[in-house]
Amino acid sequence: MRAYICHNPDAGIEDSHDKKAIKDALRLAGYDTEYHSTRKKSFARDLAKFRARDADILVIAGGDGTIGKVIGALKDRAVPVALIPLGTANNIGRAFGTAGLPHVLCESWHPHELLKLDVGKAEGLWGSATFLETFGLGAMPRLMSDGDKDGTGLIGAAALAYGRKVLRRILKTAKPFRVDITVDRKRVTKSVLGVEVMNIAYTGPALKLAPAAAADDRMFDVVCFDAGRRKAMMDWVEAPRGAPPASVYRGRNVSLRWRAAPQRLDDELKPAQTDEQTVHLSFEPEPVRILKCWLTPEPSTRSPVSKSWRNRKRR
Structure with missing residues (x-):
């Protein structure tokens, strides 16, 4: 499996968010990686050349601004997109229940379970x-x-x-x-x-x-x-x-x-x-396909805990 990484190296505050950690997390999950920094001057030009045949997934590691800019510039939306939210609010990640350390997220993606994200x-x-x-x-x-x-x-x-x-x-x-x-x-x-x-x-x-x-x-x-x-x-x-x-x-x-x-x-x-x-x-006519994360909580089918049980004293 090949992963095309778009990473904002200025996002995140931990060692687990730097270039080496992102690449190591993907390799641990079994991906061959091609790394691109969004801060590089040639990034926009390189991304414009990207096509779905160039990788099995496109990984965006950064905050909401980075995710928006990468997806907005993506010419070929047939490639599945995997999110590693590294910002403060991470509103787009929240919308898909995606959060956590990169090495945990990379092993939790479902390669054949895709969710859609409309592009305004x-x-x-x-x-x-x-x-x-x-x-x-x-x-x-x-x-x-x-x-x-x-x-x-x-x-x-x-x-x-x-x-x-x-x-x-x-x-x-x-x-x-x-x-x-x-x-x-x-x-x-x-x-x-x-x-x-x-x-x-x-x-x-x-x-x-x-x-x-x-x-x-x-x-x-x-x-x-x-x-x-x-x-x-x-x-x-x-x-x-x-x-x-x-x-x-x-x-x-x-x-x-x-x-x-x-x-x-x-x-x-x-x-x-x-x-x-x-x-x-x-x-836009075509949405983006987002890799589902198994960490996303599923709706519970269990009955809610009764008030009497919650108030019961432990023996």
């Missing part, structure tokens, strides 16, 4: 681009621009907690803006603090903003941070249990029209403009 397409005056996670306006793009000011050096849970703290501060002071939303030809105009058009369930600092979203249903979840529910959204961000207090619209084709709000496409940020902005969101 955004079209605006700036051109066309693909995305995996979300297209957002307002609050979350502001988090991207403000979140690094005092959070440099934080890792793991501390980084996620800091991101949620900053988001709550942004929601507290955010000025509402109006946005026209068209979802499958149905239009609504709202006053919002932010909008996130979700392709998967998670975004930002590991927030499950769209719990009903599926990575393979070719449906967007348009999540609106309603201006009138500011405090409720702030409370949810602090303790994000259950569905967020937001308006949600689902559909295959989405158009947004707004002004004076920053935008983001996954981790690519564009500042607010005074002129009216429009974006059209749809899906």
Whole structure:
């Protein structure tokens, strides 16, 4: 089995995340490896030449930004993609229940069990681009621009907690803006603090903003941070249990029209403009195939533990 590795050497904080560890983990699982650093100047040119016949799997080791950039640039989507999430939030990995040390993940992939990941397409005056996670306006793009000011050096849970703290501060002071939303030809105009058009369930600092979203249903979840529910959204961000207090619209084709709000496409940020902005969101014809990980928890068929048993004292 041949593995074509796309690795961001700046991602991760442990020795198990460096180049040697990634290659050793794949060799331990029985793969011959061809290693490529995403930081190498020729990486984009090399990836453009890649075809499915060149390897049995394509391995992406890095954070959500790395995964999005590699898949967005992938010309031949017939090759199965294996994920080794090494970032902070790892929202794409979370969507597939994929997490753990590289040497554990590499031995857990099911080579013949594939899951689908739809690839979103955004079209605006700036051109066309693909995305995996979300297209957002307002609050979350502001988090991207403000979140690094005092959070440099934080890792793991501390980084996620800091991101949620900053988001709550942004929601507290955010000025509402109006946005026209068209979802499958149905239009609504709202006053919002932010909008996130979700392709998967998670975004930002590991927030499950769209719990009903599926990575393979070719449906967007348009999540609106309603201006009138500011405090409720702030409370949810602090303790994000259950569905967020937001308006949600689902559909295959989405158009947004707004002004004076920053935008983001996954981790690519564009500042607010005074002129009216429009974006059209749809899906690429071909999804990406993701290798299933046996570590993914299966739905339990067992009956829930009774309250009386939980409260029973040990003898």
